[in-house]
Amino acid sequence: MSPAAVLSGPFGTLDHVYVVVAGERLLPVPPVGGAARPAGRPGHWAAAVRELEAAEGPRWVWADTRETYAPLLEQGVRVARCHDLALTEGLLLAHEGRHGEPRSARAAHARLRGLPVPDDRPSAPGTLFAPEPLGAEAVAEVLADQLRRIAALPEPGRFRLLVAAESAGALVADEMAHDGMPWRRDVHDALLTDLLGPRPVHGMRPARLQTLADEVAAAFGRPVNPDSVQQLVKAFKGAGVALKTTRQWELKRIDHPAVTPLLAYKELARLHSAHGWAWADQWVRGGRLRPEYVVGGVVSGRWATSGGGALQIPKVLRRVVLADDGWLLVVADAAQLEPRVLAAMAGDVGLARAAGEIDLYSALARSFGGERDHAKIAMLSAMYGGTSGDASKLLAVMRRRFPKAYQFVEDAAKAGEEGRIVRSWLGRTSPPPSQRWKELVSGPEGSRAARDRGRFTRNFVVQGTAAEWALALLAVLRGRLPEPARLVFFQHDEVMVHCPAELADEVIAAVTEAAAEATRLLFGPTPVRFPMGAVAVESYADAK
DNA sequence: TGTCATTGCGCC
DNA sequence: AAAGGGCGCAATGACA
Numbered sequence: 227m228s229p230a231a232v233l234s235g236p237f238g239t240l241d242h243v244y245v246v247v248a249g250e251r252l253l254p255v256p257p258v259g260g261a262a263r264p265a266g267r268p269g270h271w272a273a274a275v276r277e278l279e280a281a282e283g284p285r286w287v288w289a290d291t292r293e294t295y296a297p298l299l300e301q302g303v304r305v306a307r308c309h310d311l312a313l314t315e316g317l318l319l320a321h322e323g324r325h326g327e328p329r330s331a332r333a334a335h336a337r338l339r340g341l342p343v344p345d346d347r348p349s350a351p352g353t354l355f356a357p358e359p360l361g362a363e364a365v366a367e368v369l370a371d372q373l374r375r376i377a378a379l380p381e382p383g384r385f386r387l388l389v390a391a392e393s394a395g396a397l398v399a400d401e402m403a404h405d406g407m408p409w410r411r412d413v414h415d416a417l418l419t420d421l422l423g424p425r426p427v428h429g430m431r432p433a434r435l436q437t438l439a440d441e442v443a444a445a446f447g448r449p450v451n452p453d454s455v456q457q458l459v460k461a462f463k464g465a466g467v468a469l470k471t472t473r474q475w476e477l478k479r480i481d482h483p484a485v486t487p488l489l490a491y492k493e494l495a496r497l498h499s500a501h502g503w504a505w506a507d508q509w510v511r512g513g514r515l516r517p518e519y520v521v522g523g524v525v526s527g528r529w530a531t532s533g534g535g536a537l538q539i540p541k542v543l544r545r546v547v548l549a550d551d552g553w554l555l556v557v558a559d560a561a562q563l564e565p566r567v568l569a570a571m572a573g574d575v576g577l578a579r580a581a582g583e584i585d586l587y588s589a590l591a592r593s594f595g596g597e598r599d600h601a602k603i604a605m606l607s608a609m610y611g612g613t614s615g616d617a618s619k620l621l622a623v624m625r626r627r628f629p630k631a632y633q634f635v636e637d638a639a640k641a642g643e644e645g646r647i648v649r650s651w652l653g654r655t656s657p658p659p660s661q662r663w664k665e666l667v668s669g670p671e672g673s674r675a676a677r678d679r680g681r682f683t684r685n686f687v688v689q690g691t692a693a694e695w696a697l698a699l700l701a702v703l704r705g706r707l708p709e710p711a712r713l714v715f716f717q718h719d720e721v722m723v724h725c726p727a728e729l730a731d732e733v734i735a736a737v738t739e740a741a742a743e744a745t746r747l748l749f750g751p752t753p754v755r756f757p758m759g760a761v762a763v764e765s766y767a768d769a770k
Numbered sequence: 771t772g773t774c775a776t777t778g779c780g781c782c
Numbered sequence: 783a784a785a786g787g788g789c790g791c792a793a794t795g796a797c798a
Contacts, residue, residue, distance in 0.1 A: 451794090453792095453793060453794070454793085454794060454795085455776090455777060455778080455793095455794075455795095456794080456795080471777080471778080472777085472778080473777090473778065473779085474778085474779080492778085492779085493779095495792095495793095496778085496779060496780070496792085497780095499791085499792050499793075500779085500780070500790090500791060500792065501780085523789080524788060524789060525788080526787085526788065526789095528782080528788065528789075529789095530788095530789060530790075531789090531790070532790085533790090533791095534790095535780080535781090535790060535791060536781095537780090537781055537782075537789070537790075538779085538780040538781045538782090538789080538790065538791080539780080539781070540779095540780055540781080541780090541781085559782095563782095599783095603784090603785075606784095606785070606786065607785075607786080609786075609787090610785080610786030610787055611786060611787080612785055612786055613785090613786095617785075681786070681787065682787070682788090684786090684787085685786065685787040685788075686787085686788095688787090689782095689787065689788065717781075717782065718781085718782045718788095719782070720782080771798100772797105772798085773796105773797085773798080774795105774796085774797085774798105775794105775795090775796085775797105776793100776794085776795085776796100777792105777793090777794085777795105778791105778792095778793095779790105779791095779792100780789105780790090780791090781788105781789085781790095782787100782788080782789090
């Protein structure tokens with residue numbers, strides 16, 4: 227695939243740029259946050275951004291999307307494209323084998339100038355005063371340096387796409403936090419009350435949990451805190467049941483009257499503590515859930531959240547996510563994304579042919595000469611390094627039928643085991659082995675440590691590329707949504723759009739087109755299909 | 771009283 | 783049905 231092939235569409239090059247700070251052809255932007263924000267005319271620069279966006283649609287360059295874009299959104303200003311210096315710096319540093327170095331635009335600038343580099347990593351002690359924002363020249367210098375470094379890479383076209391997609395993700399993350407996902411607090415409260423009893427005063431157990439805790443204690447004939455692993459293990463031991471852990475699956479194999487109320491307690495206690503009333507108080511405002519997304523927060527390129535736990539919302543709460551009156555939720559997820567990504571990356575003709583069908587595993591099974599379930603196990607084991615059950619026998623079939631795909635993930639695993647780094651399709655780089663790992667790998671448990679890292683790098687190339695495809699989808703879809711439809715949720719391979727009911731069909735079509743475009747951007751012409759199942763529903767619970 | 775590691779479990 | 787890897791979060795318990 228030629229690098230030029232991936233440069234069309236919404237990503238483009240960086241030849242039309244506004245650096246959002248002071249200077250010629252550049253916009254003055256006030257320092258954001260802290261006491262440095264000038265009083266009086268907060269809308270002034272936002273209005274200028276709005277005008278230039280409408281007139282020229284540039285790619286905005288700024289040090290940090292959250293700092294600059296969140297205030298723009300507050301002013302009702304949205305932009306189509308940006309280049310986030312900090313995210314780009316992180317990608318470049320990792321590619322250059324400098325994974326842990328500070329990645330803020332300020333740090334990048336200090337490195338360029340040979341000045342002391344401020345430690346902006348999360349582990350660094352917090353600073354008392356927000357630093358002055360970088361000036362225009364400094365931002366422009368960092369940008370120029372980054373463009374030079376990207377141009378020197380072996381696959382600059384792919385990396386430019388990665389930078390553009392990552393930056394677009396940053397825009398989406400801020401927009402989703404700004405718009406929020408519809409969340410019916412009244413439905414949530416009713417559900418909690420139904421399952422747990424009325425909301426207790428702070429620090430108390432809800433009635434239903436207390437009843438279950440009492441039943442557990444009664445089953446043991448003595449007081450036991452069901453939240454305490456130690457107490458539970460001791461209590462079971464006293465009852466003649468030896469347990470290593472108190473995980474669900476282990477408890478389920480045990481015949482003891484405490485098990486049933488304990489499992490019920492665990493499930494409900496988790497709902498209460500992780501997504502109960504206190505959680506809603508903190509994260510739901512004005513009928514919207516507004517979590518903080520961390521773009522690139524996972525080494526593989528997946529997003530993380532800091533607070534709000536939006537990527538771990540339990541399925542029982544999906545019925546709390548309800549469209550506004552007259553609106554619908556378009557929920558779409560990519561079917562079997564990771565095996566499709568592997569098929570496209572590895573250039574394995576047989577696997578790509580199977581991935582050209584809607585049900586990849588059935589197609590795989592036909593080509594495999596076996597059952598669908600077996601084909602699925604073989605595929606997952608290849609991607610994740612599984613060893614359980616029939617895996618090795620099935621992997622042998624996999625190796626024979628799909629040699630290039632098999633070799634692709636084997637190579638990634640071997641690199642990991644040998645302490646080398648691996649890269650995703652667009653060039654996101656895995657962390658190098660830690661010092662601890664290097665010590666471990668030459669010790670008595672060395673082969674175990676090597677295998678563990680092999681599984682990580684094996685998974686990294688697939689998960690990382692899947693994350694890139696999803697980011698590209700998000701970026702394209704964002705640009706195709708009709709007003710006033712809004713992206714309100716994104717979870718690895720799933721998106722949700724909130725839109726007026728009459729626009730739902732248009733939004734579903736946009737999702738389908740965006741999937742095709744994302745596929746083209748990453749892989750060029752490929753027989754592999756990436757089907758997105760998109761449905762319009764009133765409640766998230768009805769999406770599956 | 772605070773910090774840190776561990777355990778367990780939710781999501782993909 | 784699950785397996786694999788990746789996360790965030792809450793509670794406990796050890797320790798300072």
